[in-house]
Amino acid sequence: MTNNLDAMTFIEVKNLSKTFDQFLANDSISINIKKGEIHALLGENGAGKSTLVKCLYGVVKPTDGQILINGNHVIINNPREARSYGIGMVFQHFSLFPALTVSENILISLDKKIKKKHLEDKISITAKQWGLPIEPTKKVLDLSVGEQQRVEIIRCLLQNPKLLIMDEPTSVLSPQEINQLFKVLIKLANSGCSILYISHKLNEIKQIASKVTILRSGKVISSTSTSEISTTSMAEKMIGKKVKEITKISKNSYLNSSTAISINNLNRKKLSQFGTELKKISFNVKYGEILGIAGVAGNGQVELMNALSGETLGDPDEIIFEDKKIGNTNIKFRRSLGLEFVPEERNGHATVPDITLTENTFLTFHNTYSKNNNFLNEILLSSNMSSNDTISIINENDVRCPYSNPLADQLSGGNLQKFIVGRSLKANPKVLIISQPTWGVDIGAASEIRSKLLLLAKAGKAIILISQDLDEIYEISNNICVINNGSLSTPKITSKISAKDIGILMGLS
Amino acid sequence: MENLLITILLTSIPILLAGLGELVTEKSGVLNLGVEGMMLCGAVAALGSVLIFGNPYIGILFGAVAGILISTVFSFFTITLMTNQVATGLGLTIFATALTGLIGEPFVGKTAASLPKLEIIFLSDIPYLGKILFSNDILVYFAIFLIFFIHFGFQNTKIGIIIRAVGDNHDSAHSIGYSVKLVRWISTSFGGMCAGMGGAYIPLALTPHWSEGMTAGKGWIALALVVFASWMPIRLLIGALIFGGITILQFVAQARGWDVPSQFLNMLPYLTTILALALISFKLRNNNYAPACLGKHFLGNK
Numbered sequence: 001m002t003n004n005l006d007a008m009t010f011i012e013v014k015n016l017s018k019t020f021d022q023f024l025a026n027d028s029i030s031i032n033i034k035k036g037e038i039h040a041l042l043g044e045n046g047a048g049k050s051t052l053v054k055c056l057y058g059v060v061k062p063t064d065g066q067i068l069i070n071g072n073h074v075i076i077n078n079p080r081e082a083r084s085y086g087i088g089m090v091f092q093h094f095s096l097f098p099a100l101t102v103s104e105n106i107l108i109s110l111d112k113k114i115k116k117k118h119l120e121d122k123i124s125i126t127a128k129q130w131g132l133p134i135e136p137t138k139k140v141l142d143l144s145v146g147e148q149q150r151v152e153i154i155r156c157l158l159q160n161p162k163l164l165i166m167d168e169p170t171s172v173l174s175p176q177e178i179n180q181l182f183k184v185l186i187k188l189a190n191s192g193c194s195i196l197y198i199s200h201k202l203n204e205i206k207q208i209a210s211k212v213t214i215l216r217s218g219k220v221i222s223s224t225s226t227s228e229i230s231t232t233s234m235a236e237k238m239i240g241k242k243v244k245e246i247t248k249i250s251k252n253s254y255l256n257s258s259t260a261i262s263i264n265n266l267n268r269k270k271l272s273q274f275g276t277e278l279k280k281i282s283f284n285v286k287y288g289e290i291l292g293i294a295g296v297a298g299n300g301q302v303e304l305m306n307a308l309s310g311e312t313l314g315d316p317d318e319i320i321f322e323d324k325k326i327g328n329t330n331i332k333f334r335r336s337l338g339l340e341f342v343p344e345e346r347n348g349h350a351t352v353p354d355i356t357l358t359e360n361t362f363l364t365f366h367n368t369y370s371k372n373n374n375f376l377n378e379i380l381l382s383s384n385m386s387s388n389d390t391i392s393i394i395n396e397n398d399v400r401c402p403y404s405n406p407l408a409d410q411l412s413g414g415n416l417q418k419f420i421v422g423r424s425l426k427a428n429p430k431v432l433i434i435s436q437p438t439w440g441v442d443i444g445a446a447s448e449i450r451s452k453l454l455l456l457a458k459a460g461k462a463i464i465l466i467s468q469d470l471d472e473i474y475e476i477s478n479n480i481c482v483i484n485n486g487s488l489s490t491p492k493i494t495s496k497i498s499a500k501d502i503g504i505l506m507g508l509s
Numbered sequence: 510m511e512n513l514l515i516t517i518l519l520t521s522i523p524i525l526l527a528g529l530g531e532l533v534t535e536k537s538g539v540l541n542l543g544v545e546g547m548m549l550c551g552a553v554a555a556l557g558s559v560l561i562f563g564n565p566y567i568g569i570l571f572g573a574v575a576g577i578l579i580s581t582v583f584s585f586f587t588i589t590l591m592t593n594q595v596a597t598g599l600g601l602t603i604f605a606t607a608l609t610g611l612i613g614e615p616f617v618g619k620t621a622a623s624l625p626k627l628e629i630i631f632l633s634d635i636p637y638l639g640k641i642l643f644s645n646d647i648l649v650y651f652a653i654f655l656i657f658f659i660h661f662g663f664q665n666t667k668i669g670i671i672i673r674a675v676g677d678n679h680d681s682a683h684s685i686g687y688s689v690k691l692v693r694w695i696s697t698s699f700g701g702m703c704a705g706m707g708g709a710y711i712p713l714a715l716t717p718h719w720s721e722g723m724t725a726g727k728g729w730i731a732l733a734l735v736v737f738a739s740w741m742p743i744r745l746l747i748g749a750l751i752f753g754g755i756t757i758l759q760f761v762a763q764a765r766g767w768d769v770p771s772q773f774l775n776m777l778p779y780l781t782t783i784l785a786l787a788l789i790s791f792k793l794r795n796n797n798y799a800p801a802c803l804g805k806h807f808l809g810n811k
Binding site for chain 1: 665667670671673674677678680681682683684685686687800801
């Protein structure tokens with residue numbers, strides 16, 4: 001049966017289901033993408049977006065259901081077959097090879113035979129045609145994140161895709177790069193290529209997509225055109241309840257307080273070939289202040305976090321806390337002074353994944369447990385103390401556990417992050433240094449974490465927030481600075497710095 | 510002098526062959542510490558087959574096949590069953606040392622035919638160079654060819670780039686549709702073949718009779734050499750020649766009657782290995798050439 005409507009459709013998914021062990025990741029999903037349409041796929045983390053597109057790209061096999069391309073039933077066994085049907089995909093965590101050059105990266109994903117020299121010319125031509133400048137002979141590890149994404153896009157474009165799947169493409173880009181990307185996507189859609197655009201950023205979807213399908217717990221909740229739905233009702237459908245009006249906690253004014261921590265001319269060599277060297281970083285944070293450090297990933301955030309926490313050491317006067325020079329002291333000492341750290345990596349850095357929450361709490365607090373106890377008492381009492389502390393962290397922070405006292409990696413990202421932040425607050429810190437606190441965390445948990453930070457500042461504590469999420473930085477920080485290629489810009493008052501300014505400070509125009 | 514240079518070249522061939530194979534294996538992300546064991550298997554298979562069939566070329570073939578067979582044991586354990594690569598590699602060497610001792614028992618005291626020298630017309634008449642470079646046995650030419658073959662293959666062929674890609678980021682390789690495990694099986698087998706041929710070269714060209722553990726640590730030196738060469742085939746040749754030279758030094762010292770304890774000279778190749786590795790790791794600390802996935806398991810998609 002072919003009528004005009006069907007002829008407009010490029011790909012149709014009918015009742016697709018996918019189960020992992022007992023878990024139903026996709027529950028009878030149907031979706032219909034027209035030719036040249038930008039179709040957004042919206043949903044929280046764990047809603048099943050990634051599983052669905054992995055089925056379309058042949059990375060995982062659906063348990064049940066059908067896929068039709070141009071009206072014909074197809075079975076997509078692997079990415080190669082997906083590409084032969086004209087499906088290309090740009091992954092969220094890029095599927096690139098850092099030690100290989102741009103052209104080598106592209107060469108191995110092409111199914112046709114082609115000479116390397118010839119391919120390099122072709123890459124340059126395609127790059128120019130679509131406004132995606134790239135140097136084909138450069139190694140990928142020398143490219144910025146934005147450039148790496150261009151490599152992924154060019155890799156797809158070279159295969160003349162009919163459907164381009166983009167998994168959260170803007171999460172790593174600066175505002176300027178996002179505009180540039182949108183221009184390319186619109187140009188591409190006008191040329192007849194369909195785009196399946198995965199995101200949880202509502203404004204973006206409104207801006208670029210013509211249709212949106214909303215997923216929740218593996219099911220399609222709604223599929224409508226973006227002109228007929230407001231961002232508020234998109235958000236409600238996505239999280240499944242009325243967006244609760246968070247009692248807006250205003251930012252703290254801290255003007256008369258004293259300086260908590262000051263960083264003076266901090267330098268660090270890069271840790272690995274993929275690292276960034278820190279160059280003359282200087283800033284002050286006062287009690288009651290939240291300083292937001294924005295920046296595109298890989299510009300020295302990890303190195304800065306390591307230097308602040310004491311994982312890498314330097315000269316004593318590089319870091320001054322109150323009056324103490326602590327640049328050469330270790331983590332344990334810094335924590336005994338009242339500094340707390342929440343690193344970016346949840347599993348494996350902030351917690352040990354395969355031990356229980358109680359044991360993780362014990363690792364953090366065993367020093368304080370042993371303070372007032374002799375050796376024997378410490379052994380006898382600390383397990384009780386850590387389990388009491390764990391229970392109070394869980395209760396105070398609404399950490400939802402699958403069972404009592406689970407292994408750390410049994411918690412979802414959002415719940416684990418709430419636990420980690422709660423544990424740091426439990427230590428009653430004077431200064432909290434926190435990196436990417438809501439990365440990959442669903443909206444509900446993210447707003448809870450942010451309000452905890454605002455409350456902490458209200459209580460007169462200093463916070464250094466390192467984040468890639470500009471909205472978050474704007475929402476809670478008093479002052480903003482930008483880290484770019486290991487250098488930090490001078491902090492500016494939040495109301496006096498625009499997203500465009502930040503983009504320029506990120507070194508991208 | 511000519512003879513000395515030829516001897517150095519010949520001594521370095523087993524290390525060179527085994528090192529080249531291990532280089533390919535490691536580029537795909539597999540660390541096979543069983544090189545010594547695979548060389549022993551190659552050596553005993555080569556010697557045995559030559560004693561039976563009388564043809565040294567058959568020996569090369571048997572050595573290569575023995576290397577591949579024993580490497581598939583390693584692949585099965587580490588790639589398919591995902592056992593620890595370091596422990597499995599060490600186990601492989603210990604196992605192979607005992608196994609080859611058992612198999613080699615009947616060959617003790619017998620002498621096998623050596624590989625004939627093949628003089629390349631015209632080229633072998635070049636003064637000095639001709640003797641050194643162009644009148645050797647087939648495995649010398651093969652080893653030299655292999656250096657350039659691997660170098661060119663990694664830079665310019667799709668399969669070479671795929672092997673490097675798998676060693677660099679196996680998750681990405683999987684997500685664009687390559688079978689990480691298959692690529693690693695093939696690379697490990699290639700490594701086994703080269704180690705087997707390197708082992709075969711010892712009885713076929715250097716010492717034509719069997720003694721237990723006759724590779725005498727050459728496999729370990731080859732392993733160190735791969736790191737020393739920072740995973741570049743051409744640097745591997747330079748390294749192999751240096752080690753060949755140091756090994757020969759002890760014979761030179763004996764012949765010339767230098768007043769150095771022989772134990773010290775025996776120790777030199779291993780001492781150099783340790784020094785080289787220490788220097789390299791010092792130099793490489795900030796600039797790591799090692800394949801990013803070296804020694805890591807690929808779990809695949811659950």
